[in-house]
Amino acid sequence: MEELLHELTAFKKQLAALENRNIALKTQLAHILQYHFDRSLLDRLEYFHTTFLQQDTRFEALRGELALQQAWVSEPDINAINYDNIRTHQVHIRAKLKNMEADLQQLMTNFLDYIQEHFPAIPKSTL
Numbered sequence: 001m002e003e004l005l006h007e008l009t010a011f012k013k014q015l016a017a018l019e020n021r022n023i024a025l026k027t028q029l030a031h032i033l034q035y036h037f038d039r040s041l042l043d044r045l046e047y048f049h050t051t052f053l054q055q056d057t058r059f060e061a062l063r064g065e066l067a068l069q070q071a072w073v074s075e076p077d078i079n080a081i082n083y084d085n086i087r088t089h090q091v092h093i094r095a096k097l098k099n100m101e102a103d104l105q106q107l108m109t110n111f112l113d114y115i116q117e118h119f120p121a122i123p124k125s126t127l
Helices: 001-037 039-074 080-118
Strands: none
Touching: 001 039, 001 080, 039 080
16 A cells, blocks of 8 residues: 555655646747737637647646545555455556547647747747
8 A cells, every 4th residue: 555655645746847837838829819828829829828728627626636646655555455455546647647648748849949930039048
């Protein structure tokens, strides 16, 4: 059971890192809207904003799953059947987290490419 707890802790840290990356993207978007706003690009910027918010929703849902998993793993009276179910759920969480990471990486690449193309005045260091 200790192995599951350690892995669960790693999942929480990984989720927090993904959330921080999403926050950085939202902050960059806010900066663009505040200082470099071009109304002709509004539709695409709204798309990115909506997608960042959808990521937040996914993060919140996974945070709930992690909390449930934490409760299950912390239960002292776990029999072999429950352990197998808990282990299966943890594998499911791992897959979800991996998909979320890939999706966020793709979103980040698309957003940063878009920014570089349409807002060349923004220094790369702020991206």
